[in-house]
Structures are given as C-alpha cells and as structure tokens.
Amino acid sequence: MQQLCPPPASGAAGQGLRIALGQATDRGRKPSNQDFHAASHPGQPQGSLKGMVVALADGISSSTVSHIAAQTAVTGFIADYYSTPDAWSVRKSAQRVLAATNAWLYAQTRRSEYRYDSDRGYVCTFSALILKAATAHLLHVGDSRIYRLRQGVLEQMTRDHRVWVGSHEHFLERALGVSQYLQIDYQSLGLQRGDVFILATDGVYEFIQPARLCELIREHGDDLDRAAGAIVEHALGHGSDDNLTIQLVRVDDLPPASALEFSSQASELAPAPLLASREQFDGFTVQRELHASSRSHVYLATDNDTGETLVLKVPSLDLRDDLAYLERLMLEEWVARRINHPNVLKAPPQHRPRHYLYTVSEYVQGQTLQQWMRDHPRPDLQTVRDIIGQIARGLQALHRLDMLHQDLRPQNILIDALGNVTLIDFGSVAVAGLAELKPATGVDPILGTCQYTAPEYFAGRSGTQASDIFSLAVITYQMLTGQLPYGTEVAKATSRAAQLKLRYRGLGHYRQDLPPWLDEVLRRALQPDPARRCQELSEFTHDLSQPGLAREGMHRPALLERNPVLVWQGISLLLGVLLVLSWWRNPG
Template identity: 55%
Template sequence: MSLTLRTGQCSDKGRKPCNQDFHGLCVPAQPQLATKGIAIALADGISSSDVSHLAAQAAVRSFLDDYYCTSDAWSVKTSVERVLVAANSWLHAQNQRGPGRYDKDRGWVCTLSAMVLKSRTAHLFHVGDTRIYQLHGKALEQLTQDHRVQVGAGQSYLARALGVHGHLEIDHHTVALAEGDTFVLATDGVYEHVPPAAIVAAIERHGDALDRAAREIVDEGLSRGSPDNLTVQIVRVERLPDPQASELARLATELPLPPMLEPRAVFDGYRIVRELHGSSRSHIYLATDESSGEAVVLKTPSIDLHGDRAYLERFLLEEWVARRISSPHVLKPRAGVRARSFLYVVFEYVEGRTLAQWMLDHPRADIAAVRPLVEQIARGMRAFHRLEMLHQDLRPENIMVDATGTVKIIDFGAARVAGVVEMAPERDVHPLGTVTYSAPECLLGQPGTARSDQFSLAVITYQMLTGQLPYGTEVAKCKSLAEHRRLKYRTARQAQPRLPSWVDDAIEKALQPEPHKRYGDVDEFVASLHRPDPDFARSGRLPLIERNPLVFWKSLSALLALGCVLLLALLHAGG
C-alpha cells in the first residue's frame, strides 16, 4: 500500500488587478513516492511589489522541483531547508540587482507555507503569514504561527519572508498522520474573511469533490468583501502505507555505505563493468542497468570516510546540484527508477576523454580549436551561475569531451550553493578546488564568486594554448594578496607566437589576481576571444594590423610604393 491523498485547490485574484498568490502540489511516481513523499506549497506575494507574483511563483516552483532533486538519503527536513535556503538566496540576489535593494516592499518577496507528507508523517515548513490548519471534527486548529508584528492601530509588518534577507529562518514541525486527516492551506485573503465554521461546512458538503469545496470557500471570501487574492488548498489522507513500507521509507534516510565493487558483480540492479577511477574519497564505476541495458556511472563514497558526516553531506550535495541544473554541458544524473539499498549516486555515461587527455593529444592547440571548447565550458558555468551556484573546481580532469566534440563539466563535489551552509564545516577537510586552477581569493580563504570560476576557465584556456600554466607554480607559494599582486603573467605569445596579441590580452585580464579587474561576466571573456576588446584598442595596446587591418595594409603599400620611387630615383641619379 502507498500513501494516497484526495486534494482540492482554488485561487482567485479577487478584487485585485493580478493574482500574487501561487500554489502547487506534486504526487510523484514510485520510488519517489516512498522515498520523498508528496509535496504541497502555497506562496503569497506582498501587495506593494510589482514583482512579488513572480517571487511567489519562483518560490513554489523551486520548492516542488528542487525538493525532488535532493538525495534520497537526506531527511525531509534537511532536503526542504536546503531547497528553501537556496530559493531565498536566489530571490535575495534578484532584490540586490533591482529596486528591492533599497526598498524590500518593492522587491522579490513572498511568504510561503509548505507540507511534505511522507510515509505516516506530515512535515510542515513555514515562513510568513500564510497558514496551515488541521481539521479536528468541526474545528480548525492553526498549525503555523504568523510571522507578523503588530505595531498598533491595525498596522503590522512581516517579520519573516522569503527574499528579504540573505539569511532565512524556517519554522518546521511534524504531525503524525492518520487516515482521514484533513489539512487546509490558505492565504490571508481567505482566513481573514471566511470563518472557520464556513470552511469546515464547505469541506463536509463536498467531501468527495474537494475542488468544489475550495471554490466555495473562495467564493465565500469574495462575498464577504475580501479585498485580497484568495487561495486555498485542501488535503485529505485517504490511505497510509502499512508499517512495513513506512519502515523502509525511514531506512531510506539512513542508507549504509556500499562495499567495494568488483567487475561482473550485480549491485542494486546494476552490473559492474569496471572501475573508472578510484581515490581516497570516492570510487567511480562503469555499470550497466540490468533492467534497461543502459550504460551508467556509479559513484560511491569511500568506506574509510563513513564516520565523516561533513564529507557525506557534500557527497550528497553533489547529486542535488546535478539534478537542479539543466544544460547540455553539465553531466546529468540518472533519474531514480528503483529504491536504493546503499548510499551512492548514478550519472549518465559520457563516452569520451577528459580535457587533460585532449590536451595531451593536442599540445599547444590553435586558437581556432580552443574557442569552441572554451565557449561550451562557459555555457556550463553559466548554468551554475544562473542558480547562484559556483563549481569551484574547474580543471581539465573535471571536463569531458565526447566523440562529437561536446563538452560536459563533471564532478560537483566542491560546488557552492548560495546561502546553504554545510553542516559542521570545520570538519570538512575536502579541498575546495585545485591550487593551480583556483583563483587567488579562494586560496586565501575568501568566498568565491562567478569571477573565481572565470579565473579557472582562463587558466584552462591558457594551458590549452601553451601547454603551460600562466603563473607556473608560484600561485601555490603566495600567502597574501600582496604576494599574488606581484605575480608576473607569462605572455601566451611566447609559447604560441601566432596567437593574436588581443587574445593574449583577454586571457591576461581574466587572470588578474584581483577579482574586480577581471571581466564582469564570463560571456565578456568568451566574446574577447572572438574579437578584440574595445578597451584594449582604446588603450593603444593592440598593434595597427589588429586594430585596423585595412589602414595597415594601405599604409604599408604606400610606404612600399614610396620606397620603390626613391629607389628608382637613386638608380636614375647614378646613371
């Protein structure tokens, strides 16, 4: 038996010009129904903002999408908190780029209440003044607490909401489920104007048609003069999984580490082909899914680190990062087709070679061969940056090139998700990035930015063109920003004389030790590899042949013609 619900939902803009509420519900197929449960969410934008309806929509969509991207081995609380903190960081970042930076009442701000019903437990999460109720007989019990502060004379303000601050505090508590339990999620446009008795009566009249009950509740609010948007969701538990299934769902959050895997062994429905890579931190295997015959990659954590919770948290974070990103240039995780018995992750198999191997086959590659590879890596980077995430470990070994020349970024173990603070970071000894490719600010312990990933890409670009590193091994010896500033850039044209000087200038700019001196965006760096940067032309750094080839050749022809005339004159004068 599996968890079964009956639901009803209704939303109306009411007397307002647009609906700033947004709601949603997701009932996944197995095995996610057992391992992740059913998610419901309701968000309410603030009326003073012209973009709060977008904030509400983004909050609900990111919650419903990203929750199911989190690892099956995470608890519901950990998964939802990570998702909501990431959503809050994204909304806050939008505010910092617009009017909301100075006036949050005009920004990307909303309140949110959400539920995850998994096995025999309801998990409630809440920020703001939307509400969750539970029906007890003919009474409604409010399960959430409004985060609204009264200042007198009927005036109040939100004490908590998504998007207001970079830090987010989330209310969470659990409720044991029984068959027949009914929950109601509502915005203030409903609960401030519809009496609880009217809500209960509507649910009783339309017990088997909860959409009609939700519509009746909204209509009741309109008839009572509600001036706000009105949204209500009704959830009734029809059937619960039996205790045995419930126990399996609980064990899914406490998965043991897998054993060492050998070729031809069958493991959780996968037949191991061979080990692709092994280290002190993880093991990567090529395997075949026995149900579909598809080639996949299994990644398992090292048994030696079974007691390192920070490491296991980061291992699981890698899968969530991969699931959130949709880009042809970022390695894709394989969708779960069955419940797992051990802790591991599954990715698509890319038949090809690493960029490190590509560089061995193409030493000192021509700029024409390098440009398309850099452009694809940049597209993958942008997929991270759009979600307020950083890769933090871009290096040739973490980039795959398949037989068609398509590039994919792999290995997200060092990825940073904005706003998400790892558990016990002081215990996390995993090196974030490789010294020779990391930006100076990261090596000095400062938080990275998109320009830090840009620095790593520029190092890779330089190495593809020259077979060398721009600063050699000196970067690893620098212990302060002052020492980094004294680093001397080795011009790429020494190893690649045919390289246009403006390309060399572009790479040098992206490799500046100080982040603010680099390009503002990776797109600018990629563009500067295709055409001269106007800033270099204005500064006179480009030779005339590259600034204006037509004028150069005309001038050269004129000089040659003048030289010929002078030569003829000298010959004539000499008899």
C-alpha cells in the first residue's frame, strides 16, 4: 500500500553511511511484553563490511515461551550475522543465520511439552533491516511489517504471512520456529538520503492511520525516539490490545562512490596471491610458508598492528575459480569464530578491512597427529586414550552447536610439545540449518578423506554425529596398530549390501599386548551401519577407558581373532585326518 506523507528533513553530506534511529516498546494491556527489538551499528571495519542491523520479533499470544523465541531470534541474529565471513553477501549471511536460528527454535519446541502444539512453542515473527553502503536489505517472516517513507510516499515493503479463516480471525502462515523448513522473504532496495524505514508490530500499525504515522514522524523529526514513543502512545489511545514495538531508521547521509565500490568488492573479494617470505600483505608481514598443497598455501605471518603471530591460508592457484571451494575456505574462519574451546583452533577478531580472500587463525606450534604416529609407532594405551579424549572434547564443542567436522583425519589434528591437541581445518564442517540456498543438484560431494570417512557418506546418505565417531574410531585403531580397520574397502562399499560385507580385523593381528575387550569397543564404534554405532562421543571415550565387564563376557572375540594360528592348525589337522580316512577306505 502507499500513502502520501511530507518528507522528513535529511542530514548534511558526509563521508559515510549516517543514520538516525528511534525505538519504543510497551507491553500495552498485556501482562507482559513478548516483543523484542534491537539495533547494532558497529565501528569499522564491520560497519562498512557488514552494515547496520535493525531487527524486531513479535511473540505470539498463544505461547507462554514465545518471548524467549523473540529475544533469541533478535540477539542471536545480530551476534551471528557479524560472525559470518566478510566475503559473504548480506543475503547469504543473513539467511544462513536465520536458518540456523529457526532450526534451534524448532528443536526446542520438539524437545518441550509443546512438541505436538507448535502454536504454544518457541515461535515468533521476525523482521530485519540491514543497511550496507547504499543498499537496504529486508528480511521478513510473519506479520510484523517494514515500511519505507520516501519523499512523502509511505509504502509497505513486506507481506503479511497471515491466513484468514473469517472476517476477524487469522493465523500465521509462516513464522520462525513453526517448521524445520524456513521460507523467508528477502529483497534489496537502493537508498536515498532522507529515506525513513519503519519496523512495527501489529499492535502498532493496526491502530494508527498512515497519515497520522507520517505526521508524528514529521513533528518529531529531530528526535526519532520521541517520534517512536508518540506513535506507541497514539496506538494505545486508539484501542491497541497487544504489545507495541516500533523502530524508526532515517538515512541522513550515504557513502561517496569510492566507498560504495569498496563495499561491493568486499562481497566478492579476489583470492589472495601466493606470498613470499618478508612480504608485506594486507597489514601482515609474511615470515615463511608452513605448508603447501593442491588446495591451499599456509603461511606464518605477523600482524603489523598487534605484533601477534598468526597463520594465513590462501587458496591454491588451481582452485581460485572454484566457488564452492572458496566458500568452504571462508567457512573455516566462520566456524573458528563461533567456537571457544581449548581443543579447537581459534580465529582472532578482525580489526582491519580485507582486500583479498584468505583466512586468519591462531598459530599452534606443534606437529600433526600423522607425524606423531610416525614417531610413536607403538604407543601405550593410556597415551592413546589421552589424545583421543582431547579430540573427542573438541568434537563435542562442534556437536553442541549442531556442527559435524566431516574431515577428521591425522593431518587435521595438531599436538604441541606438552601433548595438547587442537582440531584444525573446518572447510568441510556441516552446520545444521545452513543448507545451501539453492535447489538440490544430486548427491553432495564427499568432502572428507576416504580412509577416515564413514560408510554412509559413500552410500549417498547424510552424516550424523555417529559419522564423526566413526572417523575418530578409525584414528584410534590406526594409532594403536598403524593400520586401517577395513583397509581401503570402505570407499568401495557404496551400497548397503557391500557395507554389510565389510569385516573388522581384530587388533590381535598386529599387537598381542592390547586387552581383548578393546576390540569390542572399537568394533562397535566402527560399525558400517550408523544405527548400530555409538551415538555419543562420551559413550565411546568412556568405553575406551572403562570397559564393561559384562560386555567382555557377552562378546568374547571369536577364536579366529584371538588365535588364528591355532584355528588354521586345527583345520590342517582335520583335513589330514580326512585324507587318511579316505585313503584307508579306498586303498587302491
């Protein structure tokens, strides 16, 4: 809809995006306020690279917990949006964060007493405005609204996701947390100096005429907080029986052309060039190359501003045009920023704009587990338990955030001189709810290393936490024996029938000093069928340290595994006896 209104005064020209903000909220005639709103306008470089965020969420009256959903949606969105890679577009960053938020809210309802009645669960509407450079990005689900007031014209920019079942009764067609699948409206609009954006819940816009709304904004144009408060008071005075929240955002100035060009480049950064020792690059001094492969080049560098020693990773020359790989490269830093755990690699906060695509992480001095295994070909069981326990704790930090590592292997695990373990390389990590925003194109590629990848991936199925447990169990087996439990056969088993033919080879074939019960622990964690595998990391590490006595008796290894020489001696003896009997019965 459109409504003519006098335009507000605009700010003077300046050197960047400059806005004025006003906000107001009131519980109205309700016993509590289930709305939640917030705004964030960070300093540089995030202000230029990610923009300003204004968001509100409206809880539904049928739910006693929707205020939790509203607060979680707004605060979580703002925090996680600014944690996404700077090379991602606004749309991609925002939609991926909202997909994860929706998945979490839906899961909370499914775990609660309201799992069979979503209208009483963790559900809310959500509307967000992101202003970056000279563009407004709108994201919306539910029946809160976003308006734009431009040169006297008030226009509703969002669509109400309502289904009417009568002249006075309706229900929400879409909202955060209602379904595990989220469909969110997105649009981008060019900004003009003097534009005013209005975010409002239904407790406001249903009880004020557009002309009066514009009039109050004009009357209090120098103080948008007062304007927002006056609009709320007007709606209350005209019968509003719901919570009331409104946000007013006025564009007082826009960045000059050069700043707009820089902002555009930040969303489509060119891959960083290959670097050389002592080279100055993007605020860093390169010390030396640490590692090079067909996928990336890794360098030790010093941050010129802080003096901190860090690691830079740039894409290899062969993959600079592979958009999927470049996205996974940037995902590494996004994951590292979200997790704070001593066994997981960290990414420092960014304090400068980047001019190229690369990742930055902390420097961990040590060796890979692959090299450690070469130096320790027959480690004792307790040492293996300690290392595997640290790896498991790092994996648990990912799993708690609904992430799967998907490429757990000795090359992606570092051990320092004190025995401390750090998980690295998160380019293959899967984040729940962050499915690619495009139609499925078939079976997803296998991102992990074949020798350590769980069988279900080769059958075209999605991974679970049990898939990471399989990879961890392969590493455990390899640390103890120097071998792989199924050799190279797992990658060839692409059907269920082929996977059921996989045969675990007992530890006794390689080491006689290991306790027999250990085979049962590893055999269970290495089950080709993920449903028969350990489902929790804590279960695997507990069994690795404190095996159940009952399990040892109930699942005693077969004689062939415990003493294969004796079995074959027995078979040879039996064949010899049969041969003698055959000759005795038929001597001629």
